[in-house]
Amino acid sequence: MSENTLTDDPLRSLLRDPGRKTVARKMLREALDAKPTTLTYMGFKAKIPAPSATQKIAILSSFTIETIAPFLEVESFLAQWRAEPTFIQYSNWLNTLHNPASLGESNAVVLLLHGEAVLPWDSTSADDAVGLLDAAIQSFRDQSSLPLFIGLIAEPPESQAMGLGNRAYQGRGALIQRINQCIAGHAARLANVHCLDIPEWARVHGDTWYDRTGYLANMTLISHRALPALARGIARNVGCLFKPRRKVLAIDLDNSLWGGVVGEDGTDGIVLSPDKWPGAGFVAFQRVLAQLRDTGILLVINSKNNEADAQAVFQTRPEMALAWDDFSARRVNWQDKASNLVEMSEELGLGLDSFVFADDSPVECALVQEALPMVDVVELGKNPAEFIDRLFASGAFDTLAISREDQARAASYHSENQRKSVRARSHDLGDFLAGLDLHLEIRPIVAASADRAHQLLAKTNQFNLSLTRPTPDEVQALMQDGERLFGATLKDRFGEYGIIAIMELRDATDTLDIASLVISCRALGRQVEEALIRFAINQAERRCCSALGATFRHGPRNQQVTAFLERIGFRKITESSERTDYTLNPQDLQAPLLRHITVDAPEMESITS
Numbered sequence: 001m002s003e004n005t006l007t008d009d010p011l012r013s014l015l016r017d018p019g020r021k022t023v024a025r026k027m028l029r030e031a032l033d034a035k036p037t038t039l040t041y042m043g044f045k046a047k048i049p050a051p052s053a054t055q056k057i058a059i060l061s062s063f064t065i066e067t068i069a070p071f072l073e074v075e076s077f078l079a080q081w082r083a084e085p086t087f088i089q090y091s092n093w094l095n096t097l098h099n100p101a102s103l104g105e106s107n108a109v110v111l112l113l114h115g116e117a118v119l120p121w122d123s124t125s126a127d128d129a130v131g132l133l134d135a136a137i138q139s140f141r142d143q144s145s146l147p148l149f150i151g152l153i154a155e156p157p158e159s160q161a162m163g164l165g166n167r168a169y170q171g172r173g174a175l176i177q178r179i180n181q182c183i184a185g186h187a188a189r190l191a192n193v194h195c196l197d198i199p200e201w202a203r204v205h206g207d208t209w210y211d212r213t214g215y216l217a218n219m220t221l222i223s224h225r226a227l228p229a230l231a232r233g234i235a236r237n238v239g240c241l242f243k244p245r246r247k248v249l250a251i252d253l254d255n256s257l258w259g260g261v262v263g264e265d266g267t268d269g270i271v272l273s274p275d276k277w278p279g280a281g282f283v284a285f286q287r288v289l290a291q292l293r294d295t296g297i298l299l300v301i302n303s304k305n306n307e308a309d310a311q312a313v314f315q316t317r318p319e320m321a322l323a324w325d326d327f328s329a330r331r332v333n334w335q336d337k338a339s340n341l342v343e344m345s346e347e348l349g350l351g352l353d354s355f356v357f358a359d360d361s362p363v364e365c366a367l368v369q370e371a372l373p374m375v376d377v378v379e380l381g382k383n384p385a386e387f388i389d390r391l392f393a394s395g396a397f398d399t400l401a402i403s404r405e406d407q408a409r410a411a412s413y414h415s416e417n418q419r420k421s422v423r424a425r426s427h428d429l430g431d432f433l434a435g436l437d438l439h440l441e442i443r444p445i446v447a448a449s450a451d452r453a454h455q456l457l458a459k460t461n462q463f464n465l466s467l468t469r470p471t472p473d474e475v476q477a478l479m480q481d482g483e484r485l486f487g488a489t490l491k492d493r494f495g496e497y498g499i500i501a502i503m504e505l506r507d508a509t510d511t512l513d514i515a516s517l518v519i520s521c522r523a524l525g526r527q528v529e530e531a532l533i534r535f536a537i538n539q540a541e542r543r544c545c546s547a548l549g550a551t552f553r554h555g556p557r558n559q560q561v562t563a564f565l566e567r568i569g570f571r572k573i574t575e576s577s578e579r580t581d582y583t584l585n586p587q588d589l590q591a592p593l594l595r596h597i598t599v600d601a602p603e604m605e606s607i608t609s
Contacts (some may be wrong), residue, residue, distance in 0.1 A: 017216035037227040044129040058106040060093040062117030063221040069233035097136040100144035126178040145473030151196040191472040214435035252359040253303040255460040281384025286321035296406030300329040307332040338371035433596040436492040442601040460518040512540035513549040530591040
């Protein structure tokens with residue numbers, strides 16, 4: 001039996017074990033990084049389980065790139081989705097952008113360009129190239145709502161005699177920069193257009209990224225050595241469309257946030273310094289965690305320590321970039337870390353599959369991975385300079401956009417803890433709600449709130465009436481079609497919840513249909529649902545409709561919606577295994593007066609009386 005067979009058999013079994021996917025992906029990542037060759041990828045492509053569903057990715061390229069297929073299929077598996085790539089012949093990329101109907105039933109489009117495809121070698125201006133791309137990208141978006149990922153153009157460094165430090169700012173390098181700025185501008189302006197930072201990926205490999213001979217011979221621009229990095233970058237970026245971002249990072253303290261063991265070395269003896277190695281490595285890591293928190297990731301502590309010793313570090317060491325209150329939950333004790341994670345999962349109301357656990361100890365990492373295979377485990381190692389790369393290598397925190405609600409998530413959990421404290425002291429639900437000083441604002445969705453509207457409609461599973469998942473472009477179309485799409489923003493005396501509900505209303509003869517209604521679980525239990533129904537009734541009266549309609553689509557987790565509708569007076573009209581149609585005569589509404597909520601809604605005197 002060969003060495004490879006001995007190594008691969010346990011991994012092959014893991015790859016086919018649904019309960020050990022996280023462990024399997026970690027082992028596969030290590031195996032591929034150790035030997036990132038075409039044969040290695042082809043071998044593992046045959047070992048990974050057959051997908052239950054795939055995402056069809058159309059790849060338009062101005063050069064030959066079909067050899068990336070096995071790399072992309074394996075890398076998408078590692079990024080927790082499954083790609084089915086299709087390739088458009090490199091001479092047809094421009095025509096396809098102007099005629100996207102030819103792409104068929106694709107789920108996303110990747111556009112890869114090289115410099116000479118848009119900028120001839122003797123060009124002295126980027127104007128024509130910018131005009132060409134402007135027209136093509138806009139034409140694509142006008143005709144198609146498919147997500148479009150455009151690779152920024154990377155070229156081999158110029159070999160002409162010029163100041164080496166000025167290559168990027170003179171001659172062709174400057175023209176390519178302008179073209180890339182054009183691409184980035186489209187990504188910032190157009191819905192669901194994103195950049196792939198290929199120049200940054202190429203920088204890591206230097207000249208070995210390019211296959212000069214292959215390009216001159218058969219338009220093969222990217223070297224086989226660089227295909228794994230290109231496939232990994234595409235898989236992680238496009239994969240953000242198809243997999244949820246992890247929401248929680250559970251971090252150790254000793255030798256993770258600082259060097260040394262505080263219980264043995266004392267608060268003054270631990271290693272922590274912004275300008276002296278190795279303490280600078282820990283400070284740099286903390287700063288990145290603070291930035292990660294600002295993007296909506298919850299930080300929690302999971303440490304074997306005396307809590308008083310740990311808290312003293314946060315209170316007495318000014319070098320700390322993180323504060324004690326930056327952590328949404330804390331377990332500083334001598335209990336096993338897997339049990340701590342289970343407790344914090346329950347405290348935060350988030351599944352363990354939302355957690356990433358990072359620790360410097362391989363033993364602790366192995367124990368958590370064995371006990372909780374759904375948790376993504378990151379072994380930080382011993383060198384703090386590597387912590388950041390190790391943490392982000394998994395792609396667990398990858399995202400294409402960060403909404404205002406994402407940025408406020410950590411603060412909202414802190415506010416929620418304060419609300420729980422008030423709830424514990426309240427006599428009943430009414431007393432609790434009255435003490436919150438709730439303010440609900442209902443407004444049509446506009447450009448500034450479109451991303452949040454899409455996020456709620458696409459990701460809400462529990463209180464979701466219709467289970468429709470519109471694309472960003474479809475959300476834009478609803479916004480432009482009169483007052484049909486409304487968003488509700490909630491705040492109380494402890495802070496803002498942000499946009500917590502989306503409602504789509506459609507006129508249907510004598511009935512106003514609630515086509516979509518989604519409410520974030522963070523707002524449930526505040527009687528926001530009743531307020532939104534009263535708002536819909538008001539809208540029906542404005543539009544001279546005598547009834548409300550609603551079609552409930554049955555899903556595995558949204559049964560509370562039908563229970564709510566029936567509780568407040570909606571009556572069933574028709575029912576099947578897939579859907580239930582309801583109607584409500586406003587006089588039959590069985591909802592309490594919402595005196596604990598101040599409601600601000602367009603053209604309404606009051607919906608609370």
